[in-house]
Amino acid sequence: MTESSATEQNSKQVYGRILGYTKRYKWAVFVGILANILYALVEASFVNAIQYLDVAIENKDRYVLLVKTPLVIIGAIFLRGILNFIATYCIGWTGRKVVQSLRQELFEHYLYQPNSFFKNRSAGELIAKITFNIEQVAQASSQAITIALRSGGMVIFSLIYMLIISWRLTLFVLIIAPAVGLIVNVSAKRFKKVSKGIQNTVGDVTHKTEESVRAQEVIKMFGGHSKQVSDFNQAANKNRLQDMKLIIAQGLASPMIQFIAGIGFAAVVYFGSLQILDGRMAGGQFITFIGFMMLILKPLKELSNVNSILQKGIAGAQSVFEILDRPSENDKGSLELHSVEQGIEYSNVSFSYKKSDELVLNQISFEVNKGKTIALVGRSGSGKSTITHLLPRLYDLSQGAIKIDGTEIQNFQLKSLRKQIAIVSQNVILFNDSVRNNIAYGFAEDATDEDIINAAKNANAWEFIQELPEGLDTNIGDNGSLLSGGQRQRIAIARAILKDAPILILDEATSALDTESERHIQNALENLMQNRTTIVVAHRLSTIESADEILVIHNGAIKEQGSHLELIAAKGEYYRLHQMQFSE
Numbered sequence: 001m002t003e004s005s006a007t008e009q010n011s012k013q014v015y016g017r018i019l020g021y022t023k024r025y026k027w028a029v030f031v032g033i034l035a036n037i038l039y040a041l042v043e044a045s046f047v048n049a050i051q052y053l054d055v056a057i058e059n060k061d062r063y064v065l066l067v068k069t070p071l072v073i074i075g076a077i078f079l080r081g082i083l084n085f086i087a088t089y090c091i092g093w094t095g096r097k098v099v100q101s102l103r104q105e106l107f108e109h110y111l112y113q114p115n116s117f118f119k120n121r122s123a124g125e126l127i128a129k130i131t132f133n134i135e136q137v138a139q140a141s142s143q144a145i146t147i148a149l150r151s152g153g154m155v156i157f158s159l160i161y162m163l164i165i166s167w168r169l170t171l172f173v174l175i176i177a178p179a180v181g182l183i184v185n186v187s188a189k190r191f192k193k194v195s196k197g198i199q200n201t202v203g204d205v206t207h208k209t210e211e212s213v214r215a216q217e218v219i220k221m222f223g224g225h226s227k228q229v230s231d232f233n234q235a236a237n238k239n240r241l242q243d244m245k246l247i248i249a250q251g252l253a254s255p256m257i258q259f260i261a262g263i264g265f266a267a268v269v270y271f272g273s274l275q276i277l278d279g280r281m282a283g284g285q286f287i288t289f290i291g292f293m294m295l296i297l298k299p300l301k302e303l304s305n306v307n308s309i310l311q312k313g314i315a316g317a318q319s320v321f322e323i324l325d326r327p328s329e330n331d332k333g334s335l336e337l338h339s340v341e342q343g344i345e346y347s348n349v350s351f352s353y354k355k356s357d358e359l360v361l362n363q364i365s366f367e368v369n370k371g372k373t374i375a376l377v378g379r380s381g382s383g384k385s386t387i388t389h390l391l392p393r394l395y396d397l398s399q400g401a402i403k404i405d406g407t408e409i410q411n412f413q414l415k416s417l418r419k420q421i422a423i424v425s426q427n428v429i430l431f432n433d434s435v436r437n438n439i440a441y442g443f444a445e446d447a448t449d450e451d452i453i454n455a456a457k458n459a460n461a462w463e464f465i466q467e468l469p470e471g472l473d474t475n476i477g478d479n480g481s482l483l484s485g486g487q488r489q490r491i492a493i494a495r496a497i498l499k500d501a502p503i504l505i506l507d508e509a510t511s512a513l514d515t516e517s518e519r520h521i522q523n524a525l526e527n528l529m530q531n532r533t534t535i536v537v538a539h540r541l542s543t544i545e546s547a548d549e550i551l552v553i554h555n556g557a558i559k560e561q562g563s564h565l566e567l568i569a570a571k572g573e574y575y576r577l578h579q580m581q582f583s584e
Contacts, residue, residue, distance in 0.1 A: 014314050021098045032090030039083040040153025048161045051288040095142025102134045112328035115394045124207020132202045133316035140313020147306040151299030158292040172267040176260045187253040191311035194245045201239035208232045257304045336416040340502040342405045343369040349400035361556045373534040375544035378553035384537045388505045392421045422496040426508035428488045430480035436472040439494045459494035507537040
């Protein structure tokens with residue numbers, strides 16, 4: 001199979017998959033198709049009636065001319081309007097349902113993708129797929145179908161009537177079909193290629209916008225306005241150039257098809273006139289035939305444009321289906337984790353983000369018994385946070401094993417495993433919702449106000465929450481933008497406290513707090529850590545001196561291991577880090 005035929009076959013499969021979504025709403029599709037076909041039949045029949053009107057004029061039939069014809073015109077226009085509404089509504093409704101289904105399916109699929117999926121893609125690209133690309137699919141599943149059925153039906157019914165009137169003249173019309181087909185085939189490939197380029201550039205525009213909105217404070221403080229505007233303009237210009245390529249392709253295809261149709265039209269006028277002069281065709285029939293020729297010019301133009309719509313939809317669908325066909329997180333475990341009875345064990349754990357990459361972690365081994373606390377310290381980029389990310393399987397390890405109560409974590413159901421782990425990170429993520437819903441996130445139905453307030457108090461957050469305009473019901477803005485950094489961190493801590501999981505991960509959990517708040521929070525966290533198995537990632541060594549064991553991580557490996565006093569006495573890397581911080 002050649003590359004072009006393989007591509008064509010792939011396009012057919014993709015469009016067949018798009019139509020598979022429309023089959024879920026088969027009754028609406030059926031009614032819409034029927035209404036479009038009837039609309040085309042009414043339109044063609046209306047033109048066909050011209051020849052009978054010519055006969056009535058010759059016979060001076062007053063009833064046909066003064067009564068029947070006006071009533072038929074009114075009835076046909078009324079019926080055409082009703083059919084147009086039914087067809088537009090049913091096909092349009094189906095198209096929007098397809099969009100809704102695809103968006104829901106894609107959004108849900110995003111949520112079940114592994115972290116590596118998001119690491120390799122920009123937010124703008126993913127947002128563009130769920131907005132712009134799927135909208136292209138909607139047009140292919142609704143607008144394209146409407147045009148194909150209605151315009152295609154008008155051409156077919158017109159040709160049938162034209163064959164009845166004069167099969168010889170109709171042959172001149174049909175002769176141009178191969179040339180039209182060639183133009184449609186060539187333009188289809190161009191439309192599809194350009195459409196992919198448009199979708200990529202829309203992703204770039206979305207990414208630049210999202211990035212600049214998120215980084216607006218940095219832009220202001222570092223005077224980056226000109227650079228951001230320049231970068232955005234470049235992305236927008238690339239999008240414009242791709243759009244222009246599509247406009248040029250559409251602009252060339254349509255007049256070429258109409259020019260070829262015009263040649264056929266001229267031939268019909270010439271040979272039809274000869275038949276009238278020879279007395280082989282009535283004038284009314286010829287006028288009707290010309291009427292059909294005029295009627296199909298617009299549908300032919302629309303059919304030439306529908307190819308562009310289809311190719312944009314197919315290109316959009318391919319990018320969406322590419323994501324939908326990706327496997328979700330590896331969740332083959334069958335066991336449920338209800339509690340932690342013994343502890344956590346890392347055994348010769350190694351990890352790299354890609355198989356070809358260097359190891360980020362190399363032969364990491366340690367144990368954390370139930371209710372004990374282990375702290376990970378080291379320079380930035382040494383792999384401390386990566387160690388904690390492997391426990392809830394945000395990434396899957398490359399070698400070795402991580403066990404909870406002697407069972408490898410891959411054997412647990414993901415939902416069950418993560419339910420037993422609470423995490424507070426230095427990168428706080430909050431939702432554009434109320435304080436209440438952010439603290440009770442994941443437990444909104446089960447958590448009482450008393451539970452939420454107690455969690456807030458233990459996180460030293462209740463005092464400032466009470467001062468908010470609507471207390472717990474105050475909306476905190478996008479990612480908590482209406483709160484200070486310390487307040488956002490305390491909301492995140494309250495969320496972890498409310499979860500009450502037996503395993504606790506604290507990744508620089510107090511990094512955004514002022515000295516006084518940090519003291520209160522540290523006391524709260526120490527109370528929370530009692531009887532919980534805890535892994536603490538810390539930069540401030542003063543916060544982990546009471547840990548049962550401290551691991552010094554250097555270049556992805558454990559360099560030193562022991563209690564605070566043991567490591568100080570050893571005067572190694574930990575001692576140097578400690579001296580550096582306290583001398584400052």
